[in-house]
Amino acid sequence: MKPIRIGILGYGNLGRGVELSVRQNPDMELVGVFTRRDPSQVALVDSAVPVYLLDKLETMTNEIDVVIMCGGSATDLPVQTPKYAKLFHVVDSFDTHANIPEHFAKVDQSAKEGGKVAMISIGWDPGLFSLNRMMAEAVLPQGKNYTFWGKGVSQGHSDAIRRIEGVLDGKQYTIPVEAALEAVRGGSNPELTTRQKHRRECFVVAAEGADQARIEQQIKNMPKYFSDYDTTVHFISQEELKKNHSGIPHGGRVIHTGKTGVNGEHTHVMEYSIRLDSNPEFTASVLVAYARAAYRLAQEQATGAKTIFDVAPAYLSAKPVEELRATLL
Amino acid sequence: MKPIRIGILGYGNLGRGVELSVRQNPDMELVGVFTRRDPSQVALVDSAVPVYLLDKLETMTNEIDVVIMCGGSATDLPVQTPKYAKLFHVVDSFDTHANIPEHFAKVDQSAKEGGKVAMISIGWDPGLFSLNRMMAEAVLPQGKNYTFWGKGVSQGHSDAIRRIEGVLDGKQYTIPVEAALEAVRGGSNPELTTRQKHRRECFVVAAEGADQARIEQQIKNMPKYFSDYDTTVHFISQEELKKNHSGIPHGGRVIHTGKTGVNGEHTHVMEYSIRLDSNPEFTASVLVAYARAAYRLAQEQATGAKTIFDVAPAYLSAKPVEELRATLL
Numbered sequence: 277m278k279p280i281r282i283g284i285l286g287y288g289n290l291g292r293g294v295e296l297s298v299r300q301n302p303d304m305e306l307v308g309v310f311t312r313r314d315p316s317q318v319a320l321v322d323s324a325v326p327v328y329l330l331d332k333l334e335t336m337t338n339e340i341d342v343v344i345m346c347g348g349s350a351t352d353l354p355v356q357t358p359k360y361a362k363l364f365h366v367v368d369s370f371d372t373h374a375n376i377p378e379h380f381a382k383v384d385q386s387a388k389e390g391g392k393v394a395m396i397s398i399g400w401d402p403g404l405f406s407l408n409r410m411m412a413e414a415v416l417p418q419g420k421n422y423t424f425w426g427k428g429v430s431q432g433h434s435d436a437i438r439r440i441e442g443v444l445d446g447k448q449y450t451i452p453v454e455a456a457l458e459a460v461r462g463g464s465n466p467e468l469t470t471r472q473k474h475r476r477e478c479f480v481v482a483a484e485g486a487d488q489a490r491i492e493q494q495i496k497n498m499p500k501y502f503s504d505y506d507t508t509v510h511f512i513s514q515e516e517l518k519k520n521h522s523g524i525p526h527g528g529r530v531i532h533t534g535k536t537g538v539n540g541e542h543t544h545v546m547e548y549s550i551r552l553d554s555n556p557e558f559t560a561s562v563l564v565a566y567a568r569a570a571y572r573l574a575q576e577q578a579t580g581a582k583t584i585f586d587v588a589p590a591y592l593s594a595k596p597v598e599e600l601r602a603t604l605l
Numbered sequence: 606m607k608p609i610r611i612g613i614l615g616y617g618n619l620g621r622g623v624e625l626s627v628r629q630n631p632d633m634e635l636v637g638v639f640t641r642r643d644p645s646q647v648a649l650v651d652s653a654v655p656v657y658l659l660d661k662l663e664t665m666t667n668e669i670d671v672v673i674m675c676g677g678s679a680t681d682l683p684v685q686t687p688k689y690a691k692l693f694h695v696v697d698s699f700d701t702h703a704n705i706p707e708h709f710a711k712v713d714q715s716a717k718e719g720g721k722v723a724m725i726s727i728g729w730d731p732g733l734f735s736l737n738r739m740m741a742e743a744v745l746p747q748g749k750n751y752t753f754w755g756k757g758v759s760q761g762h763s764d765a766i767r768r769i770e771g772v773l774d775g776k777q778y779t780i781p782v783e784a785a786l787e788a789v790r791g792g793s794n795p796e797l798t799t800r801q802k803h804r805r806e807c808f809v810v811a812a813e814g815a816d817q818a819r820i821e822q823q824i825k826n827m828p829k830y831f832s833d834y835d836t837t838v839h840f841i842s843q844e845e846l847k848k849n850h851s852g853i854p855h856g857g858r859v860i861h862t863g864k865t866g867v868n869g870e871h872t873h874v875m876e877y878s879i880r881l882d883s884n885p886e887f888t889a890s891v892l893v894a895y896a897r898a899a900y901r902l903a904q905e906q907a908t909g910a911k912t913i914f915d916v917a918p919a920y921l922s923a924k925p926v927e928e929l930r931a932t933l934l
């Protein structure tokens with residue numbers, strides 16, 4: 277069997293994660309990385325893989341099967357995914373939940389025009405968490421879903437801290453509140469406020485002589501980002517930040533509790549959790565598995581946009597389905 | 606939309622669970638229960654639902670869309686699923702892991718002959734646990750799966766206790782060993798023996814004057830069932846057994862740990878767990894969701910045997926896929 281030929285669009289943390297994940301999958305081959313930067317300035321893990329200017333991508337429709345889109349959801353993916361879905365099978369991790377229906381419609385039209393398969397909103401949330409929310413609700417319709425994120429680094433919140441005057445650097449962790457987890461697992465279907473579900477912990481490097489009390493108040497009172505949460509602020513040195521907080525861990529869990537019985541007398545708790553040393557490398561691994569699925573669906577003449585809800589799990593695995601049945605069922 | 610018309614074959618704990626689950630799903634209708642017993646002796650939760658002798662089933666191909674098979678894997682399902690897969694879409698919970706390929710082949714042939722869809726080995730293990738093992742391995746191929754069962758009642762082990770001379774009644778719980786769970790979650794991919802993974806706890810009602818020491822030794826040394834495990838035996842009264850051990854709880858978890866990075870330097874832990882007040886009612890709920898999927902797949906001209914690996918998740922839900930995308934993705 278000839279390998280599935282992969283292209284990577286964008287080489288930040290996620291693009292690098294995809295490069296690493298493709299190396300773990302012998303049925304795939306990385307054809308190239310495409311970037312808006314000067315290709316000579318982009319250093320891949322494997323220097324044998326070519327780096328091209330983005331313009332080159334549309335000329336390589338004969339060399340690449342699936343392009344994995346590694347740009348951001350704010351401005352890159354809304355433009356890039358519809359554009360390239362006409363030319364290649366694509367997979368993206370579009371994660372602006374409220375705009376998914378609009379993104380789906382645009383990508384679907386493009387992919388159908390080009391006769392291609394486009395997997396959107398793949399990753400863990402949206403992605404594997406969505407799958408667990410959906411399946412748990414289908415199995416136990418008299419129930420309720422709860423999603424908790426963390427403990428993990430929020431890039432957006434870390435950026436918000438770093439924009440404050442007098443802050444040299446900072447890292448923010450989102451942390452689920454243990455009491456909320458216990459209440460949910462107890463099956464009482466509690467109504468939980470934003471503050472009751474998650475707390476935020478910040479590690480901040482302040483400039484010499486900066487007013488730490490003012491910085492702390494500015495963080496804690498920042499609307500949308502922090503003011504609805506119990507937030508803890510720690511001032512530390514740049515060395516300490518680098519030593520203890522340079523990773524990009526994340527994680528979270530989806531808990532569904534549901535009732536069965538003659539009068540709902542039996543409670544069931546389904547819980548799906550992940551704990552990740554590297555958020556981008558894990559997300560990339562999910563994208564790569566769904567790149568395989570996109571390719572396989574296309575072999576069966578499927579076209580158009582798909583989400584994680586539309587893909588039979590067997591398409592994700594490099595193993596033949598007979599082997600899956602014999603060894604993993 | 607007309608409802609999906611369901612038949613139940615066999616009315617033990619699982620059949621009763623299916624009856625209760627269908628009541629929670631307004632897009633379904635329970636046409637009848639089919640039994641080898643005298644129908645007048647079978648009391649349903651809803652007395653308005655007819656109970657028929659099993660022979661009647663094959664005459665009702667125009668009245669029933671999907672038959673949910675609620676017999677046992679030892680002798681019922683190997684015969685019944687292939688037989689009825691010619692006449693109806695069917696769902697079973699065949700759980701003899703080693704014989705799944707053979708069962709699949711027989712059911713596949715029947716279902717294809719009849720132009721029907723047959724979902725086999727649906728439930729939680731095989732079933733939702735299989736799905737999690739398979740998907741986790743596809744996402745993190747450099748990793749390892751661990752499955753733990755319990756805390757929960759094992760019917761087979763409880764039966765084995767009750768066959769011992771001098772035992773009036775008994776209940777056996779399978780319990781994962783906490784130290785094993787912690788070792789697995791730590792990401793060190795430990796090799797664990799049977800004894801290291803699970804322990805067994807037995808609650809036994811002995812006949813008056815029976816030799817409890819002999820019963821305890823007979824349990825602990827019983828090959829296959831107990832001798833490979835650390836087993837605890839408690840002698841209690843029939844009243845106590847009834848009061849504290851009459852439920853059928855179960856549960857378990859699938860943990861997958863995998864590595865990513867340039868040199869596998871990042872560890873990720875994916876964990877799927879369930880905690881069930883009623884094992885048969887939960888299993889029944891899974892069967893009912895996959896009955897919906899079987900019906901939908903058939904609307905798209907699919908035929909033959911399918912497992913949980915072959916079904917796109919969207920087919921499980923009564924909600925339109927647009928709504929799933931907008932609310933659960």
